[in-house]
Amino acid sequence: xxxxxxxxxxxxxxxxxxxxxxxxxxxxxxxxxxxxxxxxxxxxxxxxxxxxxxxxxxxxxxxxxxxxxxxxxxxxxxxxxxxxxxxxxxxxxxxxxxxxxxxxxxxxxxxxxxxxxxxxxxxxxxxxxxxxxxxxxxxxxxxxxxxxxxxxxxxxxxxxxxxxxxxxxxxxxxxxxxxxxxxxxxxxxxxxxxxxxxxxxxxxxxxxxxxxxxxxxxxxxxxxxxxxxxxxxxxxxxxxxxxxxxxxxxxxxxxxxxxxxxxxxxxxxxxxxxxxxxxxxxxxxxxxxxxxxxxxxxxxxxxxxxxxxxxxxxxxxxxxxxxxxxxxxxxxxxxxxxxxxxxxxxxxxxxxxxxxxxxxxxxxxxxxxxxxxx
Amino acid sequence: xxxxxxxxxxxxxxxxxxxxxxxxxxxxxxxxxxxxxxxxxxxxxxxxxxxxxxxxxxxxxxxxxxxxxxxxxxxxxxxxxxxxxxxxxxxxxxxxxxxxxxxxxxxxxxxxxxxxxxxxxxxxxxxxxxxxxxxxxxxxxxxxxxxxxxxxxxxxxxxxxxxxxxxxxxxxxxxxxxxxxxxxxxxxxxxxxxxxxxxxxxxxxxxxxxxxxxxxxxxxxxxxxxxxxxxxxxxxxxxxxxxxxxxxxxxxxxxxxxxxxxxxxxxxxxxxxxxxxxxxxxxxxxxxxxxxxxxxxxxxxxxxxxxxxxxxxxxxxxxxxxxxxxxxxxxxxxxxxxxxxxxxxxxxxxxxxxxxxxxxxxxxxxxxxxxxxxxxxxxxxxxxxxxxxxxxxxxxxxxxxxxxxxxxxxxxxxxxxxxx
Numbered sequence: 001x002x003x004x005x006x007x008x009x010x011x012x013x014x015x016x017x018x019x020x021x022x023x024x025x026x027x028x029x030x031x032x033x034x035x036x037x038x039x040x041x042x043x044x045x046x047x048x049x050x051x052x053x054x055x056x057x058x059x060x061x062x063x064x065x066x067x068x069x070x071x072x073x074x075x076x077x078x079x080x081x082x083x084x085x086x087x088x089x090x091x092x093x094x095x096x097x098x099x100x101x102x103x104x105x106x107x108x109x110x111x112x113x114x115x116x117x118x119x120x121x122x123x124x125x126x127x128x129x130x131x132x133x134x135x136x137x138x139x140x141x142x143x144x145x146x147x148x149x150x151x152x153x154x155x156x157x158x159x160x161x162x163x164x165x166x167x168x169x170x171x172x173x174x175x176x177x178x179x180x181x182x183x184x185x186x187x188x189x190x191x192x193x194x195x196x197x198x199x200x201x202x203x204x205x206x207x208x209x210x211x212x213x214x215x216x217x218x219x220x221x222x223x224x225x226x227x228x229x230x231x232x233x234x235x236x237x238x239x240x241x242x243x244x245x246x247x248x249x250x251x252x253x254x255x256x257x258x259x260x261x262x263x264x265x266x267x268x269x270x271x272x273x274x275x276x277x278x279x280x281x282x283x284x285x286x287x288x289x290x291x292x293x294x295x296x297x298x299x300x301x302x303x304x305x306x307x308x309x310x311x312x313x314x315x316x317x318x319x320x321x322x323x324x325x326x327x328x329x330x331x332x333x334x335x336x337x338x339x340x341x342x343x344x345x346x347x348x349x350x351x352x353x354x355x356x357x358x359x360x361x362x363x364x365x366x367x368x369x370x371x372x373x374x
Numbered sequence: 375x376x377x378x379x380x381x382x383x384x385x386x387x388x389x390x391x392x393x394x395x396x397x398x399x400x401x402x403x404x405x406x407x408x409x410x411x412x413x414x415x416x417x418x419x420x421x422x423x424x425x426x427x428x429x430x431x432x433x434x435x436x437x438x439x440x441x442x443x444x445x446x447x448x449x450x451x452x453x454x455x456x457x458x459x460x461x462x463x464x465x466x467x468x469x470x471x472x473x474x475x476x477x478x479x480x481x482x483x484x485x486x487x488x489x490x491x492x493x494x495x496x497x498x499x500x501x502x503x504x505x506x507x508x509x510x511x512x513x514x515x516x517x518x519x520x521x522x523x524x525x526x527x528x529x530x531x532x533x534x535x536x537x538x539x540x541x542x543x544x545x546x547x548x549x550x551x552x553x554x555x556x557x558x559x560x561x562x563x564x565x566x567x568x569x570x571x572x573x574x575x576x577x578x579x580x581x582x583x584x585x586x587x588x589x590x591x592x593x594x595x596x597x598x599x600x601x602x603x604x605x606x607x608x609x610x611x612x613x614x615x616x617x618x619x620x621x622x623x624x625x626x627x628x629x630x631x632x633x634x635x636x637x638x639x640x641x642x643x644x645x646x647x648x649x650x651x652x653x654x655x656x657x658x659x660x661x662x663x664x665x666x667x668x669x670x671x672x673x674x675x676x677x678x679x680x681x682x683x684x685x686x687x688x689x690x691x692x693x694x695x696x697x698x699x700x701x702x703x704x705x706x707x708x709x710x711x712x713x714x715x716x717x718x719x720x721x722x723x724x725x726x727x728x729x730x731x732x733x734x735x736x737x738x739x740x741x742x743x744x745x746x747x748x749x750x751x752x753x754x755x756x757x758x759x760x761x762x763x764x765x766x767x768x769x770x771x772x773x774x775x776x777x778x779x780x781x782x783x784x785x786x787x788x789x790x791x792x793x794x
Binding site: 043047295307352 | 662669670672673677682684691694
């Protein structure tokens, strides 16, 4: 799948117009690959009357069959045998159900230049060693969640001197210990190396509030950064305004707003979205975003709010070419941002709130041979 | 959190509480019997305070958006509870019954372990209340995702009537804590399980031999259409029911069966129903509901395609809802959220088809001409349904109705025959 590598090894990470042709070509090849190797995906395309030849221009992307992420939570689809995959990763399963997604070696090869290029572009890469405080899960062989691997991976943007985790395995279950993190941060204040705090925004918020309660205010060494990934998850109801969070970061940890990076991505769409200096998620050349009418799934013009459809030809182990999240969001033209990046940026407004409770009717279907009930 | 004998305790004290439970429970059971009147008075007083808005702030904290306790509030009045007791247990629910050589005395089963459902806020408390009314000690395993509503409600109840405290224990216990669950089950005379087949099978493996199993499993419901009394009003009521319940309740309509064998009639019905469904869907608040409907519908469609079941079906999509005309005749779960299945099921095949789902049938919302209602009602009853209603009232609560064809309170009691 050379067309994919050609796209991902392009140097200009936000040149959407310049990469359109390569993107469409890679999508066409990706779609054809899944149709050939995944009978389920082939059946979907056949039923919906779609064939990859229809992909000629960037406008044609909206015709690719869209698979809701909810679908991957109920059914695992693969386009290659498991022994050929580099790894299998699960979503974090906030609602108790998780997607199972395979990663192929070609995907890893394509992700490398994406992560390095964007890492440089957004000042994540530094030769200066740093201590890492991870407000997330400590990796363990029983933990296959994508976010755990991502956070561990993020510690490598600078040579890691140490790693302190907020969530550690105790008797087989993850237990948060924010006090230990607060104590570690207090000690790191005196280090001659910067600190990188990597983690879920909700844990940062709770952690900073805890430090405030303890009357702990520190100034981490110059060059320290905050890298936020994974969203608010089950703490979504406590989500706070970004400005409030940044102000608290400044007052409790002494890290300026400019040193806060936010990341966005999904196991089903592992494109490395970064915030610009104005805290906007511009779309890099590796993905395209279509906003769809929440009532009809028709694509909507720029600026209108709808369901977020993410498209990328990155994966060949699982047919995640075009996935529909349950997030509502909208696109804004890049020139409205002012940071200099011209590609449009995506604003996520939050989940549509798929009610994740087990329903009594759904339960009854379990023994009726429906397989993975939900 | 744990609720034990009127106190809220941290989860870290769970083992300790469970270890001391047997002694505590035995002590209560040796004491005077808990009178139903004590429970009724407490619930009635609390219901009045709830209805008066005294706890609105507390409820707002625990209830999911768009969910209210309006359906539960009427159940918390003296009249309703007394009517329930009378309907299920007769005019003198706990009175002795004399026989020529014995007297039959009604006693509580003893200790009930409730494995409570998570699909409707308030139900964990409701099942515990049924246990209390019959004088049992109640151990409650709260559902995953209970954000504190049940614990708050139990605390209020005990504050209202401190004598109830020793009869109520609740544990926020993950299902994987098998050891602790088994310890609780070992204390129980009855295991009351609500939930999916998986939950029920799991609970059966917990219960020691000799522990009575009381199972309230998940059910499926449907509408049966065979002519109309007032077509527009009946289709409109059915559409409103489908949208308002999100097809998430045991009593929610999953499939609309038509009393016909003609595919063209099926198509005409779907075209007729769609505008009503669309209108009901447009009344849902917020943008999220429509999106949920579309995502659910799309996901289910892709599943059917992959399973090779989408062939021959006709899809009628609309804004935030859809009607799916399917060529088979099985009662099955719909994609929910306003995506309803329509199937042809001629009257002659009704019983044989529905018998395949025995034990899972609950409500039939019957839409038909007045002259055929009696015969169709009899047929549906014979097929195994436990509720037969009009389309609008499929999920309505009726005074005195049974629970899936049974009287729960009766199952929480036992009879002791005493020789004179």
